[in-house]
Amino acid sequence: MPGTMGAAAAPGTTDTTDAATHTTDAARASGTAGLTQARRAAETISEAKTPRGADTAPATADGLRTAVPPPPSEVARSSSPAGDKPPPKVALSGKANGLALAVLGVAVAWLAHHLAPAVPMLTIAVVLGIVAAHLPGLRTLVRGSCRAGLSYAGKRLMRLGIVLLGLKLSLDDVLDLGWATVGMVFAVVAATFFGTLWLGRKLGLNGDQPLLIATGYSICGASAIGAVSEASESDERDVATSVALVTLCGTLAIVVLPLLQHPLGLSDAEFGRWAGASVHDVGQVVATAQTAGSGALSDAVLVKLMRVAMLAPLVAAVALSVRARSRSRTAPREAGVDATSTASANQAGTAAGATDATDAAAPAARPSAGPGARRPPLVPLFVLGFLAMVALRSTGWLSGGAIDTADHAQELLLAAALFGLGSAVHLPSLARTGGRVAALGLCSWLVIAGASYAGVLLTT
Known part of the structure; x- marks a missing residue:
């Protein structure tokens, strides 16, 4: 019996042990499944918190993530200087090369x-x-590593030169001309400026070229173009083309006007006033008038400086016009932004509450203050500097040596600026639009020559 009972009990014990083993395995399987689900849930939460595009590492068998080294290409890119932003010394080096x-x-x-x-x-x-800009050896440098410095010279050095240009003029010189001559110069400048501007629009010239050419012919050539381009924020290519055109016509005037003095019946003094009222650049006026003697040269310089005195109010008027246009353009845009922001806030408020949605949508809807939103100043600083130099010269405090030194510095600064502007001229592009631009330049030259000739005859 005992043996029988033991034999009978053994299968029962075995069954019980097997059942317990199955139960334990089931529990382990259930626990493993639970741990797996928990890990997956944790990974899902972690991935949801991780920003899109962030690097992720694969999980090992124990569920821990291991750091994966980046690919060699990424390592090379991050260690390469080209992958980083250029350090300041690179920008300074490029500007120094151009200067x-x-x-x-x-x-x-x-x-x-x-x-x-x-x-x-x-x-x-x-x-x-x-x-x-067109020599094979220098062309690559002018358009590449030297471009930043040349553009800097065409803008910043031009401003400094215009400021020092004010030391050429004093209020006493203007009063010595007489009110008749002052009125004549003002009428010539106005007729040339508005006539050229109107002709440029009729010829279909785009951008600021009509404005720049009108300014260069009516006031003082390339210096005036540089001043107005700063106030109007004109494209550098338009500025360069206008400078090239006004320089060409002014150079031709050095040869053409002296040949016309006697056929037109002008005395030396009258010829000097005609040259001062019609030739563009101060240096070109000197080169043109000196052919008729010192008397013609002094009258030419005085009349020319009277035209230079009109640079400040003209630039201020251009700056005010650009500022008004900027305000009229930004007002509808700001109104549209406000409407878009309000609509977005209302839609978001329907889904998740109006207050939270408005706070979230407002920063994204409001445009940042970028270059397009910046308004030009009422009066450019270099124009104020020009007027300050005129006032300083009028006081009589400066010695002749100081005025001569400033005159040489002004000429060198303007020469560097004009070299920078000339390097931006692209002759193939100029040839494509050169017909209309040349026609405008020729017409403007005829307008100022004819108006100034009539003005000289009426005031002498």
Whole structure:
């Protein structure tokens, strides 16, 4: 019996043990499944919190993530200087290269002017800039590593030169001309400016070219173009084309106007006033009027400086016009942004509450203050500097040596600026639109020459 009972009990014990084993395995399986589900849930939450695009590492068998090294290409890219933002010294190096090239151009222009004094140094500087932009050896530098410095010279150095240009003029010189001459100069400037502007629009010229050409012909050539381009924020290519055109016509005036003095029956004094009222750049006026003697030269310079005095109010008027246009353009845009922001807030409020949605949508709807939203100043600072220099010269406090030094510095600064502007001229592009631009330049030249000739006859 005991043996029988033991034998009978053994199968029962075995069954019980097997059942317990199955129960334990089931529990383990259930626990493993639960742990797996828990891990998956944790991974899902972690992935939801991880920003899109962030690097993720695969999980190991124990559920821990291991750091995966980036690919070799990524390592090379991150360690390469090209993958980072260029350090400040790279930008400074590019600007220094362009400024050095501009200084070299000024040195060559100065040497050429001393070899041929009849040709103004500023005219030579513009021509050298155009030549440098098209020479096979220099073209790559002008359009590449030197572009930043040349553009800097065309803008910043131009401003400094215009400020020092004010030391050429005093209020006593203006009063010595007489009110009849002052009125004549004002009428010539107004007729040339508005006539050229109207003709440019009729010829279908786009951008600010009509404005720039009108300013250059009516006031003081390339210097006036540079001043107005700063106030109107004109495209550099339009500025360069306008400078090239006004420089070409001013250079032709040095040759053409002296040939017309006697056929037109002008005395030396009358010819000097005609040259001062019609020729664009100060240096070109000097080169043109000196052919008729010192008396003609002094009258020409005084009349020319009277035209220069009108640069400040003209630039201020252009700045106010640009500011008004900027305000009229930004007002509808701001109104549209406010309407969009309100609509977005209302839609979001329907889904998740109006207050929270408004707070979330407002920053995204409001545009940041970028270059397009910036309004030009009422009066550019360099114009105020120009007027300050005129006032300083009028006080009589400056010595002759100081005025001569400032005059040389002003000429060098403008020469560097004009070299930079000339280097931005692209002759193939100019040839494509050169017909209309040349027609406008020729018409403007005829307008100012005819108006100034009539004004000289009426006031003498």
